[in-house]
Amino acid sequence: xxxxxxxxxxxxxxxxxxxxxxxxxxxxxxxxxxxxxxxxxxxxxxxxxxxxxxxxxxxxxxxxxxxxxxxxxxxxxxxxxxxxxxxxxxxxxxxxxxxxxxxxxxx
Amino acid sequence: xxxxxxxxxxxxxxxxxxxxxxxxxxxxxxxxxxxxxxxxxxxxxxxxxxxxxxxxxxxxxxxxxxxxxxxxxxxxxxxxxxxxxxxxxxxxxxxxxxxxxxxxxxxxxxxxxxxx
Numbered sequence: 057x058x059x060x061x062x063x064x065x066x067x068x069x070x071x072x073x074x075x076x077x078x079x080x081x082x083x084x085x086x087x088x089x090x091x092x093x094x095x096x097x098x099x100x101x102x103x104x105x106x107x108x109x110x111x112x113x114x115x116x117x118x119x120x121x122x123x124x125x126x127x128x129x130x131x132x133x134x135x136x137x138x139x140x141x142x143x144x145x146x147x148x149x150x151x152x153x154x155x156x157x158x159x160x161x162x163x
Numbered sequence: 164x165x166x167x168x169x170x171x172x173x174x175x176x177x178x179x180x181x182x183x184x185x186x187x188x189x190x191x192x193x194x195x196x197x198x199x200x201x202x203x204x205x206x207x208x209x210x211x212x213x214x215x216x217x218x219x220x221x222x223x224x225x226x227x228x229x230x231x232x233x234x235x236x237x238x239x240x241x242x243x244x245x246x247x248x249x250x251x252x253x254x255x256x257x258x259x260x261x262x263x264x265x266x267x268x269x270x271x272x273x274x275x276x277x278x279x
Contacts (some may be wrong), residue, residue: 092208092266099257147264150264153266
């Protein structure tokens with residue numbers, strides 16, 4: 057089974073900061089990686105698919121990069137609405153999927 | 164508007180059964196790859212089961228042989244029949260629509276608590 061490890065687990069930041077979250081896969085997932093944002097009590101929301109493609113309606117301050125085993129999610133200028141938990145997810149083993157353990161972005 | 168609404172969660176004793184339903188609007192469940200994803204309290208999401216547009220079904224090892232995914236085209240509804248429930252099945256269960264491999268539409272979730 058492919059394991060996804062996110063770092064850091066928690067990230068303290070301020071409005072306006074540039075924030076980077078890393079997701080490492082235990083073996084190559086090619087570019088089949090997605091990123092989600094989740095706020096307390098809500099369902100996850102898709103931000104990025106296939107490593108670097110922004111889902112419809114997602115602000116351009118979000119970007120994704122990487123391939124193989126190492127990926128990053130970057131928020132270019134953190135906004136108040138961005139304080140949330142972020143998960144990566146691989147689908148190279150489609151039709152089975154694996155999620156990372158999450159990174160909480162807090163003030 | 165594209166929307167998914169789950170129902171059927173609740174408190175159930177270990178070994179019991181429960182059926183979750185997911186009513187879709189704005190698109191057809193029969194024409195899309197659909198999945199169930201669950202999230203235990205304080206944990207990351209875990210994929211549980213999927214059904215393809217061709218009605219092929221797939222399960223995580225943790226639920227194989229106990230859970231069954233299905234859909235009713237006439238009701239535009241996805242189901243998850245859960246049998247032999249265990250404490251470790253306690254989670255919020257989300258119905259999701261797959262697109263380009265990722266989960267692009269999620270329901271609000273329904274809580275399943277397995278406890279005596």
